Amino acid sequence: MGDDKRLRDAAEKLALILAQGGMQKTTARVMTCLLFSQQETLTAADLCAELQISSGAVSGAVKQLTPSGLLERVPAPGSRRDHYRFPDGAWATLMSQQNQLLATMGEVADQGLAAAGDPSTPAGQRMAEMRDFYSFMLRELPPLIERWRTDFTAKQAKQETHQAD
Amino acid sequence: MGDDKRLRDAAEKLALILAQGGMQKTTARVMTCLLFSQQETLTAADLCAELQISSGAVSGAVKQLTPSGLLERVPAPGSRRDHYRFPDGAWATLMSQQNQLLATMGEVADQGLAAAGDPSTPAGQRMAEMRDFYSFMLRELPPLIERWRTDFTAKQAKQETHQAD
DNA sequence: CAAAGATTTCAGAGATCTGTGAATACTCTG
DNA sequence: CAGAGTATTCACAGATCTCTGAAATCTTTG
Structure with missing residues (x-):
């Protein structure tokens, strides 16, 4: 074939x-x-x-x-x-593991911010943006992935019912 | 220091x-x-x-x-x-470039689905899930990043006004 | 519990990658 | 347009990584 x-x-x-x-x-x-x-x-x-x-x-x-x-x-x-x-849902799992990285990046930014002292310094400003971005992503991404999971399993269930007809 | x-x-x-x-x-x-x-x-x-x-x-x-x-x-x-x-907004840029990868993954899944022939075969099912996942992400991620961009620039503008007081 | 079947570990060969240092190519300035 | 100051390129040496092949370990079965 x-x-x-x-x-x-x-x-x-x-x-x-x-x-x-x-x-x-x-x-x-x-x-x-x-x-x-x-x-x-x-x-x-x-x-x-x-x-x-x-x-x-x-x-x-x-x-x-x-x-x-x-x-x-x-x-x-x-x-x-x-x-x-290759496990079912592996791609979602993989993406979820990015969350760990997002969290780490946020922590590094926090430490950097502390080390920079003043948030108005060049480094301080960069750290503030970095922290803002990664905390945002860490807040938004997991629910998004979760939404796909539920949507997809629902979709599959429907398909199977359809086949059973 | x-x-x-x-x-x-x-x-x-x-x-x-x-x-x-x-x-x-x-x-x-x-x-x-x-x-x-x-x-x-x-x-x-x-x-x-x-x-x-x-x-x-x-x-x-x-x-x-x-x-x-x-x-x-x-x-x-x-x-x-x-x-x-280090440019302003670099992290958002970096994340946006993931979109290219998401698109590629989706395309690969499409090709795989075509090659698998029947979507009910083992490979076909895996491809279908893969395609579903990556097209979902490709649809959801860019607006998310865009939202951060607008939120963040708004936040900054407010801060600057505040400093100007 | 011995023996066969299968996986994991490990040392070493081979390939790959990366940074150096010098040569080359730019680009301003006087 | 000559010359000084930078940036880039490139061949090569050194380091790193990765796979192989064989030995060791584990597991199942008769």
């Missing part, structure tokens, strides 16, 4: 984009491989074969992806191998 | 955070040096001295930062040297 090749190409293309954005190249490839696979789950051996990488590399990528919620182990009854998959 | 040391520490700390997030280490240091400086602007020579790096390194960092809107050249009357500064 030619579609598989198109999928694999799309996977590698996205991996490249993510790699340019700072993600480890192999880590990105593992992630997109799971994302674009027509299988529900893949084993480590599958990933080795598909991406032509060693088992050690897969292990490393799994280790990086799992805590970020971009990869999850799936219980595989009747198989001794671990099965991995 | 001890405050300067605290500012410099905060600068280096933030540079480290940004470096972990994928930004070039020297690029991050140049940026935070401008951000936390009590000067309005710094020259390349200032940056060399402050950060103990070569002029070539500064040039490279400037080249990376400028297109992202995290650094701007400032006309310096009476000085032959270029003066650099």
